[in-house]
Amino acid sequence: MSFSSLGLSPSLLKALQDQKFTQAYPIQQKAIPAILDNKDVFGIAKTGSGKTASYVLPVLRNLQRNRETKNRHINVLVLVPSRELAVQVKDVFQQFGSIIPERIKTQAVFGGVAINPQMQALQGINILVATPGRLLELVEKNAVKLSAISMLILDEADKLLTMGFKDEMNRIFKMLPAMRQNLLFSATLSEDLDQVKQILLNDPVVIKVVDESEKVDLIEQLAYYVAEEKKGPLLRYIIKKQDLQQVLVFVSSTFKADAVVDKLRNNGIEATAIHGKKGQTSRTKAITNFKAGRLRVLVTTDLLARGIDIEFLPCVINYELPRSPKDYIHRIGRTGRAESPGEAISLVNPDEEHHFRVIQKKMGKWVDRIDANKINLHGF
Known part of the structure; x- marks a missing residue:
């Protein structure tokens, strides 16, 4: 299926074309229209299936329409379990975001490095990709505000909920506005994820492409x-x-x-x-x-x-x-x-x-x- 049939903007379609992306993968075919329609989404697809772009593209499209926010009040929060994945996701956002005419800024934050440069880099950020621990540190230092978040994305949700992040995740959930769009993506489906789906997601579109x-x-x-x-x-x-x-x-x-x-x-x-x-x-x-x-x-x-x-x-x-x-x-x-x-x-x-x-x-x-x-x- 061509990306042109999924509801993306002309500038995003041109960005896809310039980078030789022609056909959407199955997870993208199903997730992009649902996200653009402001639905909560629970996507189950293996790593390497095009999962990241399946939310990056519609997130950028939605921010093209409305990206107004106060400084340090981010629009979109993406939570990931590791520093490496945070950098990877940020790179995909910037890969497409740097081509479209609207100025949409993405930043990744994670532990293991000095916090001050990350605090300074949060000026005017629309999309924040974060590991849970470092996000909480930044919130405590008033470097970032979560009250204006319109979309929460959990990437590798299976790991976020099974690798010792539970207490941190619960603290973050309590800080978020109740009215928001939620996207959960995972390579596997477990009982823990099913429970979180019931708590976080409102009548979600469930997309299971294929088991690994x-x-x-x-x-x-x-x-x-x-x-x-x-x-x-x-x-x-x-x-x-x-x-x-x-x-x-x-x-x-x-x-x-x-x-x-x-x-x-x-x-x-x-x-x-x-x-x-x-x-x-x-x-x-x-x-x-x-x-x-x-x-x-x-x-x-x-x-x-x-x-x-x-x-x-x-x-x-x-x-x-x-x-x-x-x-x-x-x-x-x-x-x-x-x-x-x-x-x-x-x-x-x-x-x-x-x-x-x-x-x-x-x-x-x-x-x-x-x-x-x-x-x-x-x-x-």
């Missing part, structure tokens, strides 16, 4: 069964033998992320880790370089991976398996996006074999396996 487990066909999956002590050499073997130039590697801890990166670098493979113990500047630089193809390997944990959004990422490697099948599907869903094929490789040690069988059963797809113990890893 139903969209793994574009991803070529392969599992190497290997002893734990051989995972490092096997990872380097795969990267070098397949000449992988852009690969995202998942591990379970910050310690393991740093250890894997050290071994890769010592063997001539350019790699960087991002995790909660890294400074925001280094994390942003690593993600920027990785997206631009200047960094060959990025090693990350599940939490930090939420902000890594690359349309044509060719390969994901699970150095260690995640705890849940849903997290596994989310990880491999970083590749095979926007209808493009991708490869997902898992390194499975003997202790992980039972868990990997559970993951495959939940996914409804059995993964081809290779006995890596028969591979000559000498020199890797």
